[in-house]
Amino acid sequence: MSARLAIALALGLGACGDNRHIDDLFEPVSGSRLKLEWHLYEDGTRQAETAAFYDLDVHARCTPQRWIDDVIRCVPIAEDAIYLDPTCESLVGRAQTIEKPTHFIAHDTVAGTTLPARLFRAGPTTTPVTQRYELRDGECVGPFSTPSDLTYYQLVAEIAGWDLIALRDDEVGAGRLALAYRATDDGLRVPSGLRDRDLDLPCTPTPGAGGGFRCAPTEAATPSTFRDPACEQAVITVPDGAAVPTIAMLADPSGCARYHAVGGEVTGPLYRRDGEACTRVTPTPPPRQFPVAAELELPILERTIEDTPGRRLQRIILGDDELRFVDDRLHDTATRADCLRRSSGEVTRCLPAVIASATRLRPRSCAVEVLVAEIPQHTCERIGFATAITEEQPTIHAIGDRAADTLYQLTGGGCLPYPGAPGNELRTLGPPIAPETFPAAVRYGER
Amino acid sequence: MRSLVPGFLIVLAACGREPTTLQIERAIPAYAPVVGGTTIRITGAGFAADEAGPNRVMIASREAPLARTVDDATLEIVLPPADQPGDAEVVVLNRHGNARATGILRYSAAPAIDAVAPTDVVFSSTSTVVTLTGSGFFDEDAGTASVVVDGQLASDVVVTSDTSLTFIAPPGVALVWPDLELINQRGTATAQRGFRYTPSDREGLLLFSVSSSQFALFYDPTDHSTIPIPRVSGSSARFTAVVRDDRGDYWGADRSRRFGRIDMRTQRLANPSALQGWLPAVTRVGDEYLGVNRNVLRFGRLDPTTGAFTTIGDEAIPCCGSYGLASDGTTLYFTAPSTTAPTITPIDPTTGVTGTPVPIIASAGFHVEDMRFFHGTLYVTSRDGTLVTLDPLTGVVTPLPVNLGRANAIEVFEYARDPAAIP
Numbered sequence: 001m002s003a004r005l006a007i008a009l010a011l012g013l014g015a016c017g018d019n020r021h022i023d024d025l026f027e028p029v030s031g032s033r034l035k036l037e038w039h040l041y042e043d044g045t046r047q048a049e050t051a052a053f054y055d056l057d058v059h060a061r062c063t064p065q066r067w068i069d070d071v072i073r074c075v076p077i078a079e080d081a082i083y084l085d086p087t088c089e090s091l092v093g094r095a096q097t098i099e100k101p102t103h104f105i106a107h108d109t110v111a112g113t114t115l116p117a118r119l120f121r122a123g124p125t126t127t128p129v130t131q132r133y134e135l136r137d138g139e140c141v142g143p144f145s146t147p148s149d150l151t152y153y154q155l156v157a158e159i160a161g162w163d164l165i166a167l168r169d170d171e172v173g174a175g176r177l178a179l180a181y182r183a184t185d186d187g188l189r190v191p192s193g194l195r196d197r198d199l200d201l202p203c204t205p206t207p208g209a210g211g212g213f214r215c216a217p218t219e220a221a222t223p224s225t226f227r228d229p230a231c232e233q234a235v236i237t238v239p240d241g242a243a244v245p246t247i248a249m250l251a252d253p254s255g256c257a258r259y260h261a262v263g264g265e266v267t268g269p270l271y272r273r274d275g276e277a278c279t280r281v282t283p284t285p286p287p288r289q290f291p292v293a294a295e296l297e298l299p300i301l302e303r304t305i306e307d308t309p310g311r312r313l314q315r316i317i318l319g320d321d322e323l324r325f326v327d328d329r330l331h332d333t334a335t336r337a338d339c340l341r342r343s344s345g346e347v348t349r350c351l352p353a354v355i356a357s358a359t360r361l362r363p364r365s366c367a368v369e370v371l372v373a374e375i376p377q378h379t380c381e382r383i384g385f386a387t388a389i390t391e392e393q394p395t396i397h398a399i400g401d402r403a404a405d406t407l408y409q410l411t412g413g414g415c416l417p418y419p420g421a422p423g424n425e426l427r428t429l430g431p432p433i434a435p436e437t438f439p440a441a442v443r444y445g446e447r
Numbered sequence: 448m449r450s451l452v453p454g455f456l457i458v459l460a461a462c463g464r465e466p467t468t469l470q471i472e473r474a475i476p477a478y479a480p481v482v483g484g485t486t487i488r489i490t491g492a493g494f495a496a497d498e499a500g501p502n503r504v505m506i507a508s509r510e511a512p513l514a515r516t517v518d519d520a521t522l523e524i525v526l527p528p529a530d531q532p533g534d535a536e537v538v539v540l541n542r543h544g545n546a547r548a549t550g551i552l553r554y555s556a557a558p559a560i561d562a563v564a565p566t567d568v569v570f571s572s573t574s575t576v577v578t579l580t581g582s583g584f585f586d587e588d589a590g591t592a593s594v595v596v597d598g599q600l601a602s603d604v605v606v607t608s609d610t611s612l613t614f615i616a617p618p619g620v621a622l623v624w625p626d627l628e629l630i631n632q633r634g635t636a637t638a639q640r641g642f643r644y645t646p647s648d649r650e651g652l653l654l655f656s657v658s659s660s661q662f663a664l665f666y667d668p669t670d671h672s673t674i675p676i677p678r679v680s681g682s683s684a685r686f687t688a689v690v691r692d693d694r695g696d697y698w699g700a701d702r703s704r705r706f707g708r709i710d711m712r713t714q715r716l717a718n719p720s721a722l723q724g725w726l727p728a729v730t731r732v733g734d735e736y737l738g739v740n741r742n743v744l745r746f747g748r749l750d751p752t753t754g755a756f757t758t759i760g761d762e763a764i765p766c767c768g769s770y771g772l773a774s775d776g777t778t779l780y781f782t783a784p785s786t787t788a789p790t791i792t793p794i795d796p797t798t799g800v801t802g803t804p805v806p807i808i809a810s811a812g813f814h815v816e817d818m819r820f821f822h823g824t825l826y827v828t829s830r831d832g833t834l835v836t837l838d839p840l841t842g843v844v845t846p847l848p849v850n851l852g853r854a855n856a857i858e859v860f861e862y863a864r865d866p867a868a869i870p
Contacts, residue, residue, distance in 0.1 A: 310495075312515070335513045336501075364598075365595045368593050368600065384512045397484060398512045398526075400484055400528040401528045428483075434486065437525070
C-alpha cells in the first residue's frame with residue numbers, strides 16, 4: 001500500500017467517527033477543597049497539572065510536600081519565614097522570589113532533614129533585618145546573616161499545619177500494571193505514575209520495536225562493557241560500594257530498547273567496543289561486574305489516540321485490560337508525533353516529545369559554524385526536530401537530510417574532522433521555527 | 448484538483464458526509480532552500496471547515512514535518528528538504544480528499560559563483576576588494592552572506608545584487624590559490640582556486656631560498672626591488688629546481704630526490720614522486736618538462752606525475768656540480784661547470800644534440816645555480832648570492848645591483864589566468 005493511500009485511508013477511517021468509547025478511564029478529579037489546575041491549549045485541549053493544586057481554604061497554590069509531622073500535605077508555594085531572636089520565638093517573612101507573597105513558611109531541621117513546620121499569612125512589609133536563627137533538633141541556633149536588601153513582611157496569622165490537606169498514595173489496576181495516584185479525603189485524585197507489579201518497579205510508557213508501547217522500567221543501567229573478546233556478552237560495571245542495578249537496557253538494531261535482568265556478580269577481563277574493534281580494558285580500581293541476563297517481558301500498553309474533531313492536539317489513552325488512563329503526552333496532528341508540555345521561554349507549549357539537541361560544527365575551513373543534529377541512524381521513534389541555544393534563546397529546528405560533507409570541530413589540535421559517535425549520523429537543520437508554531441497553553445484552576 | 452486516491456471518496460461517502468472542496472492556491476513565499484526547514488504558508492480552501500483536519504502536506508513527494516492549520520484558507524508548514532532545486536509539487540490531504548498543485552512553490556538553487564575578480568591579490572594587502580559574480584546571492588531570502596577565503600572569514604561582505612557581491616580579501620600566503628566559499632541561507636557555493644595571492648602587483652622572478660627564515664624572494668627586474676616570502680610554520684623544504692606549469696602552479700625537485708607540485712599553503716611537496724636521480728635543473732618547454740640528471744650526466748624528459756626520467760639523445764653532459772637550464776621560447780640553453788670556466792650551451796630539446804659551448808665571462812667565484820629568461824633576458828643566480836644577467840651568445844655576465852643571498856632555484860612569476868579556475 002502506498003504512503004499516500006495509507007494516509008488517506010487513515011484519515012478516511014478517522015472521519016467515520018470510529019472513536020473508541022472508554023468507560024473506565026481514570027481521569028484526575030478535584031476535591032471539594034483541593035482543586036485541580038489545568039493547562040488549556042489554544043485548540044481547547046486541556047491537561048491536568050499533577051504536581052500542584054489550589055487550596056480553596058488557604059487561598060494558595062500548593063504542592064505535595066512532607067510536613068514536619070511526616071505527613072505528605074499540600075503545602076502552599078510560599079517564601080521563607082525566618083526566626084529573628086535567639087529563642088526562636090519571633091518570626092518575619094522574607095521575600096526573595098515572589099513579588100507579592102501571601103504566605104510564609106518556617107522550616108525546621110530534624111535529624112539533618114529540613115521540613116516545613118509553620119505556615120503564616122503575610123502582613124504588611126516591615127524593617128529589613130540582617131540576621132536570623134534556625135531551629136535544629138529543637139535547639140535555636142544562629143545567628144546567620146540574611147540580606148538586608150530583601151523585602152521583609154510581618155506575619156499576621158498562623159495556619160495550623162494539620163489543617164493542610166493530607167495526600168495519600170494509592171494505586172488502581174487489577175493486572176500487572178498499576179496506576180499510582182494521589183488522593184485526598186476531600187475527593188481529589190491525580191495519577192502519579194505507573195508501576196510494574198511483577199518487577200515491583202516504577203515504569204514508563206516506552207515504544208517497542210514492533211511499534212507498540214510497553215511499560216518499561218523507569219531506571220535501567222546501560223552497559224558499555226563486555227565479558228568476552230567478541231564484545232557480545234554485555235556486563236554492568238559498578239564501582240565498589242555503589243548500588244547494584246536490577247535492570248539493564250540494551251538497544252536493539254531498530255534503535256528500540258530491550259530490558260534485561262541483571263545476573264549475579266562475576267569476575268574476569270573486561271572489553272569495550274572501539275568502533276568495529278573489541279579491545280580489552282583494565283579500569284582502575286577494578287569495578288564489580290554483573291552480567292546482563294535474560295530479556296524481560298514487559299507489560300504491553302494499549303495506546304489509543306483520541307479523535308476530537310477540530311483539535312490539533314489529541315489526548316493519548318493508555319492502558320491494559322484492567323486499566324485506562326490519560327498519557328502525559330499529547331499527539332500533535334501537525335507533526336504526526338507526540339508532544340510534551342514544556343516551558344518555552346515564558347510560555348508553556350506542547351513541544352515534540354522526542355527531540356534532539358543541536359550541535360555546532362564547522363565546514364571544512366572551520367571559519368563558520370553550522371548547526372546540525374547528531375542522531376542515531378536507527379531510532380525507535382522518529383526524531384523530526386532539534387533544539388539549539390541561539391543567542392541565549394532556545395530555538396527549535398526541523399531536522400533535514402544527512403549532512404553531505406564531512407564536518408569539523410575546532411579543538412586544541414586545530415580544525416579536525418568530527419568523528420561522531422558510532423552508529424550516529426549528522427543531519428542538517430533548518431532555520432529556527434517560530435515558537436508560535438507549537439501550541440501554547442495557559443494554566444487555569446478549578447474553583 | 449486531481450484525486451490521488453479514489454477509494455478515499457468512497458470511504459467518505461460511507462460516512463454520509465458531503466465532500467467539501469479542497470483547493471490549493473498559493474505558497475507564500477513561493478520559494479524555499481533545498482535544505483528545507485523553512486516555514487511557508489499555503490493558501491486555498493477546505494483546510495479546516497467541516498472537520499477537515501488533520502491536514503497532511505506532501506512537498507515534492509516528501510511529507511512536511513509540520514503542517515499547522517491556521518484557518519480554513521491557510522496552512523502553515525515547515526518544508527521538508529528537497530532532492531533538487533526546481534518546481535515542487537504540493538499535495539494536501541485531509542478528510543475532504545486531496546488537492547494537488549504545481550507551479551506555486553520552487554526550491555531555490557544553492558548560490559553559485561561564476562567568476563572572481565581580480566584573479567590576483569597581493570598577499571599582504573588588507574584592502575583589496577574582490578567581486579564575486581554568480582547567482583543566488585540575494586533573492587529568495589538568501590539572507591546574510593559569509594565569505595570564507597581558505598578558512599579565513601572575509602570582511603566587509605556587501606551583497607550588491609543577486610548576481611554580485613564584494614568583500615575584502617584577508618591577507619594570505621603568497622602564491623596560494625585560495626578556495627572561496629559563499630555561505631547564505633540558500634546553501635553554499637564554492638570556488639576552488641578563486642584567485643591567487645601574488646607576491647607583488649608586478650611580474651618578476653622568484654628565487655627559492657636556502658635560508659631557514661625565507662621561503663623565496665620576489666625580485667622585480669624593473670627596479671631591482673625585492674619582496675621576501677616568509678616561510679610558513681613547519682616549512683623547511685629547499686628545492687634544487689622549480690618549474691612553473693601552465694596553471695601557474697610551481698613544481699619542485701628537492702635534495703631527497705623527490706619531485707612534485709609545491710603546496711604553497713604548506714610550502715611542501717604535495718604527493719611527490721621519487722626521482723630516478725638528482726635533478727639540479729628542470730625547465731618547461733611547451734608541455735614538456737626537461738631536466739638534467741646529475742647521476743647519469745644526461746639531458747632528458749621528466750614525467751612530473753611519476754618522476755620517471757627519460758634520456759633524450761646520447762650525449763653526456765659535462766661533470767660535475769650544478770647546472771642551469773632555460774629556454775627563451777626559441778632556444779634551450781644549459782650551463783655546466785668546467786675545469787676552466789663555466790659554459791652556456793644550446794641544446795635541441797627533441798634530440799639532445801648540443802651546440803657550441805660559450806665560455807661564461809665572469810669572476811672566479813661565479814657558479815651557476817639556476818637560470819631563467821624573463822622578457823627576453825637571461826637571469827642567473829650564482830652560488831655566491833649574486834644575481835646577474837647573461838648573454839647566451841657571448842657569455843658576457845652583467846652583475847645586478849642586488850645581493851639576494853643564495854638560491855638554488857629560480858622561476859618566473861607572471862600574471863597568468865588559471866585555465867582551471869572557475870567557471
